[in-house]
Amino acid sequence: MACGGLMSAPVCLIENDENGKLRVRKEAKDILDGISEPVVVVSVVGLYRTGKSYLMNRLAGQQTGFALGCTIESKTKGIWMWCVPHPNKKGxxxxxxxxxxxxxVKKGDEKHDTWIFCLAVLLSSTLVYNSLGVIDNMALEKLHYVTELTENIRVKAEVGQHEDESADFIRFFPSFVWAVRDFSLKLEKEDKPITSDEYLEGSLELKQGSSPQAAQYNLPRSCLRNFFAVRKCFVFPRPANTEGLQKMEELTEEELDSKFLEQANTFCRYIYNNSEPKTVSGGRTITGTALGNLAEVYVEAIRSGKVPCLENAVVSLAKIQNVRAVAEALQFYMTELFKLVQLPINPAELSNIHTVAEKNAIDVFITMSFSDNDQIYQKELMGKIHEEYQQMCQHNYEASSMQCEEVLRDVFDRLEKGISDGSYLKPGGSQKYIDMLRQLSEEYRARTHSQIMSEEVLSRFLKTKEETGNMILQADESLSAAEQEKEAEKMKxxxxxxxxxxxxxQNRLQEQMYQDMQRTCDEHMNQIIYQMEREQDRMRRDNERVLEAKLRESKALLKMGFQWEAARMQSEINSLKAEMEKEKSSQPSKLGQALNRIGMATTLLAPGFPLKLIGVGISLASNFV
Structure with a gap:
């Protein structure tokens, strides 16, 4: 469900509880739980009273929504969320x-701000940093939160003593947009016009030297350069006069500064066109449901005093998502089956309904599942669907048996009455019994020819009548002992x-089940191939994005005269290239292992069905003894 259209206003996603600790609001989590589509997540951060909320309202296509701070107080507390249908990306x-x-300063909790900034980085696919004035050293010093990311975010669960994870941040962090508000300077450098992006990159140039002052100057700049692969800048003139700024929500577009409005529209178009769906490690795209779970995982880590870990978050998210994916896929399958099946039903028709329902259920699972690399949860779903289908087949046999038994009782009523009143215990009575048995059997077959258990029910019934037939033969004085024996053999x-x-x-029914299982196996294998190809493509694009950013940074470092840093960057580039080659060469092996796991699962499930059929036969025999 894409519930964006149902949200008429933002809701609080993350707030402080009564003990001052962060928590995820249930109302917001429930909204995200209902979004099965991929999500493009845009966060805005910045100092208070810088007009952050106005830009977000523009992105939502609304004049009002997020609270605008027109006074010296910060209006937004925690993190607020607004889900809307994406204007450009269908689905x-x-x-x-x-x-x-x-x-x-009134909050008096610097760490709280750090965690808000970290959560914005961790949850978004595009991070908008909003500031006033110009990008200068003071502005970059105010962005000290970016320099603290290495202390407050971990990539791996286990890190070596001398291992620096910051080189991996670029792979996981969002794209970065700096929105400079109330910008009044000319975009020029050495009397030549420059773009806003060139203005940003010029502001991020590093200083030569090894002094503490140079290190302090370079730190926030290096972090922005190394952590964010995509950087973009927009400069906005003042939107209105001072009086107008105090009632921004009430101003019409005609009352806004035309250049501000033009830039605001350009900003929105850029966000719509260039912000990618939110992904986690391996370039895996996440849905609204997964985003809500991810928020809870990160917030829980912060609440418990730990540093949010990307690797642990993915493991936790995978378990949450996959358990739910199995449950929802199975529920979808059962709903489809019970909606369309009316027992008793022809096995071929039941098989067709099962095949379509299972295929759609696997689609539901694939959409919701997450990082099921060993197909543990897919095999679990496969087994549960098999059990449900077996049960449905069992109910179908029982329903067919009941109908056949009802017809059998009606058809053979005359035979039973003849046996009860002794009509066949007379000379020539055995032939009369045999003829009646044959005639009624044909009548029964004619009435139950479409029923799958017709022959089984009749077989069990005739077996119970073997002793009765022998008794009638022995009582027929018109036959010699040899003739009686001959007729008994005929009956047998x-x-x-x-x-x-x-x-x-029964063999036909078992063959049908084996064919169904083969189709099931084929469908799961097709989905694995599709999923792994898609995963490989996502990972390739993710690696190429990171590689391009590192190559760009390496060239920039050389240009600025930082040979040692450029050499370090080249080492990272070489490691990434080697990793990409290794991943590429291991794909066929991974695919083979995955397909083998599903094949083994099918083999383990296969013996179950025939045993249940035998059970049906035994239970039917007891009904006529």
Whole structure:
């Protein structure tokens, strides 16, 4: 469900509880739980009273929504969320996150601001940093939160003593947009016009030297350069006069500065066109449901005093998502089956319904599942669907048996009455009994020819009448002992023929089940191939994005004269290239292992069905003894 259209206003996603600890609001989590589409997550961060919320309202296509701070107080507390249908990407939801203004001295909790900034980085696919004035050293020093990311975010669960994870941040962090508000300078450098992006990159140039002052100057710049692969800048003139700024929500577009409005529209178009769906490690795209779970995982880590770990978050998210994916896929399968099946039903028709329902259920699972690399949860779903289908087949046999038994009782009522009143215990009565048995058997077959258990029910019934037939033969004085023995053999032969018909009928049913299982296996294998190809493509694009950013940074470092740093960057590039080659060469092996696991699962499930059929036969025999 893409519930963006149902949200008429933002809701609080992350707030402080009564003990001052962060928590995820249930109302917001429930909204995200209902979004099965991929999400494009845009967060805005910045100092309080810088007009962050106005830009988010523009992105939502609304004049009002997120609270605008027109006074000296910070209006937004925690992180607020607004989900709307994505204007450009069909089948995607745009999730806008407006964060609490940073640097409000009244809060007296610097760590709280750090965690708000970290959560915005961890949850978004595009991070908008909003500031006033110009990008200068003071502005970059105010962005000290970016320099603290290495202390407050971990990539791996286990890190070596001398291992620096910051080189991996670029792979996981969002794209970065710096929105400079109330910008009044000319975009020029050495009397030549420059773009806003060139203005940003020029502001991020590093200083030569090894002094503490140079290190302090370079730190926030290096972090921005190394952590964010995509950087973009927009400069906005003042939107209105001072009086107008105090009632921004009420101003019409005609009352806004035309250049501001033009830039605001350009900003929105850029976000719509360039912000990618939110992904986690391996370039895996996440849905609204997964985003809500991810928020809870990160917030829980912060609440417990730990540093949020990307690797642990993915493991936790995978378990949560996959358990739910199995449950929802199975529920979808059962709903489809019970909606369309009316027992008793022809096995071929039941098989077709099962095949379509299972295929759609696997689609549901694939959409929701997450990082099921060993197909543990897919095999679990496969087994549960198999069990449900077996049960449905069992109910189908029982329903068919009941109908056949009802017809059998009606058809053979005359025979039973003849046996009860002794009509066949007379000279010539045995032939009369045999003729009646044959005639009624044909009548029964004519009335139950479409029923799958017709021959089985008749076979069991005739077996119960073997002793009665022998008794009637022995009582027939018109036959010699040799004739009685000959007729008894004929009756026994007829019973054996009927048992063969029943066995043939059961073999057809078992063959149908094996064909269904083969189709199931093929469908799961096709989905694995599709999923792994898609995963490989995502990972390749993710690696190429990171590689391009590192190559760009390496060239920039050389240009600025930082040979040692450029050499370090080249080492990272070489490691990444080697990793990409290794991943590429291991794909066929991974695919083979995955397909083998599914094949083994099919083999383990295969023996279950015939055993249940035998159980049906035994239970039917007891009904006529």
């Amino acid at each position: 995607h939801t745009l999730v806008l996150l407006d964060t609490e203004g940073l640097g409000d 032969t007829e019973i054996l023929k009927q048992q063969k018909r029943s066995l043939k009928e």
